[in-house]
Amino acid sequence: MAAPVSSLTASEECITTRSAIVAGNLTGHHLLDIEGYSVTKELLPCVNCMDSRRFKFGGRLWYICYYPKSIFNGVHADFISIYLFLVEGIDKPVKAVVTYSLLDQAGKPVPSHIITTGVYKYYTQYFGLHQFIKREFLEKSDHIKNDRFTIRCDITIKKLEAEERTALPASVDVPPSDLHQHLGNLLVTKEGADVTFQVTGESFRAHRNILASRSPVFKAELFGAMRERAMRRLS
Template sequence: MPTQGSAMIDADDHGSASAIVAGTATGHHVLHVEGYSRTKEELPNGRFVKSRPFSVGGRSWCIHYYPNGASPRCAEYVSLFLAPDEDVAAPFKARAKFSLLDRAGKPLLFLTRRTRLCEYAFPGSGYGFDEFVKREFLEKSKHLSGDCFRIRCDIDIVEELRTEDRAAAPPFISIPPSDIHKHFGDLLSSNDGTDVTFQVAGQTFKAHRYILAVRSQVFKAQLLGMMRESRADEDYCIRIDDMQARVFSHLLHFVYTDFLPEMDRQEEALMAQHLLEAADRYDMQRLKLICEDNLSRHLEVSTVATTLVLAEQHNCEGLKQACIAFFKSRYTLEAVMATDGFEHLSKSCPALRSFPCSTKQKPDTSPVFCYRLSTAGSSPHFCGWANISD
């Protein structure tokens, strides 16, 4: 037990982390005023010209430039304002900073102005400075060169609060996932220590009887119980003539690893039919359910009837219900009835000549009714819906 005042670290506590982020989007734009004298002549006090639109923080902006000031009280100044150049769906907050640049393109600290954090709620709602720089100072300074000068506008946009995942601190000890299935798979492949041999369709498979016995009660009875043949342990061989070698190979792979080998879609559907029979034969319920699931996901008009027969023969209630649900309408049924599998269904499982179907196609009847098949004539055919609620 941990001593008083100490903390016990749970080995299974891998930890996690997240963050609440109050983020800010930033960017800047440099406005070149070329031909300052002409702008001063053509734009009287209160008149402005907009810069080209530019993007910062996913929003479109523009700068309003007033060479003779934005109002009569600031007629001796150059005025600058930052404004959205698009519709504003919802109010947001931003801060602007205007700086006059020297010839080297560096901001002049004494001519740098920063707005407070302002709310922008509609297009044209601009914030800036009426008295950014006095024209007399600008015109006498070396920063107006060749009748041109530059203004830099920096923008900070306050983003909505958001949450993000963060990487948790790594644990002191990293425990890898279990790979016992790989070791058992290697044991099967190596044939080390095998004590039973299977002859299946002309191929030989070696295995370990105690592993088989632990995984299957049928194998246990066959290899360790009363069903075991009276033969020497080192020469124990079992013949299986009614199973394909590849099916038995996949069965052994599952016994040792609890996984099926990788297969393409077409092989998976076909192999699932054979493995379902093998799983039922050796009482391996997990493998049987895996095969049921695979088959239910591969149902087609051409295969649903034979799959329903398989489900009925091996008592697979879930797969049986999936097949019945596949018959969505009379038109689907008629397409299935045209297949060879449907004739096999009527001959192999007479009990399935009447099976429950969805009520969605018959909203005006009782919730329980059947699709009945008639075997009169040369082949089974649709004979109608029958109410069986009474």
């Protein structure tokens, strides 16, 4: 038995839809000023931190945790730790790369203290550096002045998502022009003729638009300032 054959009938439509996979980076930064550094060491013992104010980036809220005496005890206790948190309550994780920098007094990153993380998924997790700055290095450097220094946090969100797109209209095959045939039919049938010529006593009906398009003399006569009425006779 032969297999059934399907065909596209004239009443069926061919519908085109379109979407896109979009990838890119969104980058911004936050400056965290530590004022009264020596006091933060007194008030915040090891594994204790102070949160920054929340800031908005990429449509989400973030904050930074500053640990003046490290997030861990033991061998890491001589370091300042810094961590970035994403506020909970988002519908999906955010992939981001973060760069932490100690700034000098001119506001420029100190080359020895520019540290970039890998790509992490921020959801309920937090990521950062438990050995960001050794306190002895900071306290002997020129990067702290009047008990104050600044940390810069650069965030690069990795965007990868699917988006809807408007489909371009399907191409249409335009049939060859048959304007000459239509004009010929007008001349034969005299349909829509609106001007009459008198030549040696014989009348000929014509279309003023066609005459004007073919002759500047007729154009001036039929559409110029001297025309008197819609229908007229020319001899």
